Amino acid sequence: MSDLPVVVVGAGPQGLAAAAHLVEHGQDVLVLERGDSAAAAVSEWGHVRLFSGWPELVDAAAQRLLKRAGWIAPAEGYPTGREWVDLYLAPLAKALGERVRTSTTVTGITRAGRDRVVDSGRRDAMFTVHTVGADGREGRIAARAVLDASGTWATPGPAGADGLPALGERAAGDRISYRIPDDVSALAGKHVLVVGAGNSAAHAVLRLTELARTEPETRVTWVLRRGGMGSVFGGGDADGLPQRAALGVRARRAMERGLVDVVTAFRVAELRADADGVTAVAGDGREIPGIAHVFALTGFRPDTSFLSELRIDLDPALEAVAGIAAEIDPNIHSCGSVGATGARELVQPEPGFFIVGAKSYGRAPTFLALTGFEQVRSVAAHLAGDHEAAARNELALPSTGVCGGSGDFDAAGESCCAAPVLQIGARPVVVG
Known part of the structure; x- marks a missing residue:
């Protein structure tokens, strides 16, 4: 299968960065984006300013690729989503050229000729990525490996408190x-x-x-x-x-x-x-x-509907990749920052398939762009056979300084780290 490409699902920040790392390793790669342009999801929240500054929003391999095309890195500051697209993500997609295919929705991924049940010859069978274009035309793409970097933007959580839409939510x-x-x-x-x-x-x-x-x-x-x-x-x-x-x-x-x-x-x-x-x-x-x-x-949650014929291992609570769930679970970790994760933690029962980026965190809210860049750097090195680089940790994350996720869900008091907050001056709400 060495002549087949690595297929990346999603041309967002992590999907494009994955492609840049794979190109740097000399690997053939194809990025499939369902939007009509790269980083389509980021464009939808283009009016929002990011917490991270420019140095934390540009992947290292992507920067090297862009600089060869004469790109100048943006100055210090905190861009909006729109500026992130215009000044970095769109130029990166352009630099990757025909490796990025837009208006292409992935509807399923499987092993060629084998459903989820079949063991025989599974490891050696190529992946088949099923797609549909904007014109409704279906297609199949053969791949030697697949990275799912499709994110969670398309599947927001409901207003209903129990994880399902509240009564009347759909009607309203x-x-x-x-x-x-x-x-x-x-x-x-x-x-x-x-x-x-x-x-x-x-x-x-x-x-x-x-x-x-x-x-x-x-x-x-x-x-x-x-x-x-x-x-x-x-x-x-x-x-x-x-x-x-x-x-x-x-x-x-x-x-x-x-x-x-x-x-x-x-x-x-x-x-x-x-x-x-x-x-x-x-x-x-x-x-x-x-x-x-x-x-x-x-919050948001991952869409795994098109992964139904792959053998994947997700945490039953977070829907995060099982190998990283214990490190990001807000029910367990109340303080401190989340560590780096790479190919070793992201490995799936389906060899050659990885879930990366925000989708790898499932419903956990602690994902940062830097985390995803480190993930795809490690996974790309693994797929290229550079296992020493894949195992190396090249990331230091900033601390959140925040305690508690759902761990303090029923508590009326303050969290263990954040400064006490007093409800001073808030108008009473008429409820009854």
Whole structure:
């Protein structure tokens, strides 16, 4: 199979970086992207500014490839998603040329002539990647190895607190968004609900409170599933990413100034829509009425539907690659940073198949671009036969300074590391 390419699913930051490393190792590679351009998912959140600065957003092999084409690395600073695409990811895709194929959706991956059950000759059989183009035409691509770098952007979590859509959530779909908003002017003077405790929810809250400053009738309610504010505002001075820390500080100040109402331990069970708006109903019976729009920002999860005929090993809770799950599980690790992972940790029961990038973390929220760059560097070296390089750790990650994921889900107190947070100045929320 040495004449066959390595197929990479997804032309996002990690997929393109994987291709750059494989090219550097002299390997034939083909990147398949379902969007009509490379980094299509990043383009969808192009209005959002990243926490990482430029040095942490450019892969080393990609930079070497780009510099040969006369590319100049961007200056210091924190780009938006759109700037990341325009100044780095799009030029990288261009440098890779015909190795990147857009408007191509992967619908399945299997071993040639063998379903998931068959053992005989499996290790020596090539991979067959099933695709469909924008015109609906189906195709098959033979590959010697496959890297799934398709990410999790296409599968956001629901507003429902138990992992499934709340009652009425699908019916109220035209009043619910699952992405960080850009232009919120149409919501001026209305009541908006934000569901979620992560950075995306904080982004949305801040964008909406900016509107509330100019349009005082705008009301923003932020509901958290967890029992307390603990780690919601991040690690403050302990965070190795200053922009992430600044986001938490700004969100806290917005609450203290009375620009956002915060409700804790509110686990959405129903979204009841009528002519007057949406009423959010918690599992304990509390209600928040009169909502014009809901932003459900509860994280993302991997889509494994097109991997059904491969033998893969995922953690049953996180849906992360089993080999790294123990290192990233928020139920176990409450403090500190997540270490580097490479080919050894990412190996699957299906030889030659790897899940990399954000998808390798499943539902865990701690993924950084640097983590993915190290993953694909190691996996590319492994596929090229450079096992010493594959085993080497070339990454040092910044500390999050944040404690607790779902580990403090029911706790009403503060987390163990973050500075104490007091709910000062927040307007009371009418629930009942």
